[in-house]
Amino acid sequence: MSGERFTVRFWGVRGSIACAGPETLRYGGNTSSLEVRCGERLVLFDAGTGIRYLGNHLLREAPIDADLYLTHTHFDHVGGLPFFRPLYQPENTFRLWAGHLGTRISLRQVLWQFMMAPLFPVPPEVFRANVSYHDFRAGETLHAPGGITLRTIPLNHPDNATGYRLEFAGRSLCYLTDTEHVPGAPDRNILGLIAGADLVIYDCMYTDDEWANGHVGWGHSTWQEAVRLCRAAGARRLVVFHHDPDHDDDMLDAIAKDVEAQLPGSILAREGLELSL
Ligand SMILES: [Zn+2]
Numbered sequence: 444m445s446g447e448r449f450t451v452r453f454w455g456v457r458g459s460i461a462c463a464g465p466e467t468l469r470y471g472g473n474t475s476s477l478e479v480r481c482g483e484r485l486v487l488f489d490a491g492t493g494i495r496y497l498g499n500h501l502l503r504e505a506p507i508d509a510d511l512y513l514t515h516t517h518f519d520h521v522g523g524l525p526f527f528r529p530l531y532q533p534e535n536t537f538r539l540w541a542g543h544l545g546t547r548i549s550l551r552q553v554l555w556q557f558m559m560a561p562l563f564p565v566p567p568e569v570f571r572a573n574v575s576y577h578d579f580r581a582g583e584t585l586h587a588p589g590g591i592t593l594r595t596i597p598l599n600h601p602d603n604a605t606g607y608r609l610e611f612a613g614r615s616l617c618y619l620t621d622t623e624h625v626p627g628a629p630d631r632n633i634l635g636l637i638a639g640a641d642l643v644i645y646d647c648m649y650t651d652d653e654w655a656n657g658h659v660g661w662g663h664s665t666w667q668e669a670v671r672l673c674r675a676a677g678a679r680r681l682v683v684f685h686h687d688p689d690h691d692d693d694m695l696d697a698i699a700k701d702v703e704a705q706l707p708g709s710i711l712a713r714e715g716l717e718l719s720l
């Protein structure tokens with residue numbers, strides 16, 4: 444089992460809104476989208492604008508049977524969904540999951556409202572794949588085909604969000620975005636989730652200085668908090684993720700140096716990056 448493929452590829456790494464331009468070329472301007480391969484299984488996280496490119500890449504793999512786990516349904520995490528072309532291939536099957544909505548509204552209802560006139564020209568009925576919508580409560584443990592387990596926790600974010608720890612073949616990947624920290628009081632749910640993890644992808648929208656100066660209460664965290672959490676929990680490798688659209692490539696290069704100095708082996712997520720666990 445331990446030799447089985449377990450990889451994550453980043454198709455969108457940006458927070459809040461896509462930002463195309465010469466100043467974001469190297470790290471990329473698309474919002475959250477991850478492709479995870481566990482042996483023969485395909486697992487997707489979030490459906491930001493990056494998922495459009497992932498979809499074009501996947502077209503030749505039909506028939507596809509995959510699970511798509513959403514951290515939450517803010518635009519930067521679902522906006523790419525209608526442009527994910529595998530949803531229009533009838534031979535494909537996708538199970539969409541969300542754990543942040545509580546009992547008042549379902550994932551299906553939220554996506555129906557999002558793809559609704561006059562905000563959007565076509566409703567989700569246009570999807571030709573076999574698409575199903577699944578609600579759970581953050582904190583539950585989920586199981587996907589192929590021996591994949593997902594532990595989940597609630598995150599500290601406006602309208603809520605879900606953090607995931609995917610375990611496969613004895614290795615673990617954690618995906619934690621979007622979430623805000625409390626200085627001096629590390630999130631116990633997060634510490635428990637990332638304990639001993641091989642890879643931790645974390646919301647590093649701001650620096651500590653930026654967060655303290657005008658962004659408290661916005662629902663995001665910092666690379667410094669990520670370092671503190673990973674150290675405290677004995678996590679092996681940090682991936683800095685959900686970059687602020689105002690952070691250009693040069694600034695992200697500078698952050699990469701700072702993170703490396705604090706927690707050697709850490710890396711900044713960029714579009715096209717693939718990591719093996
Ligand atoms: Zn976000």
Ligand SMILES: [Zn+2]
Binds near residue numbers: 515517621
């Ligand atoms: Zn959000």
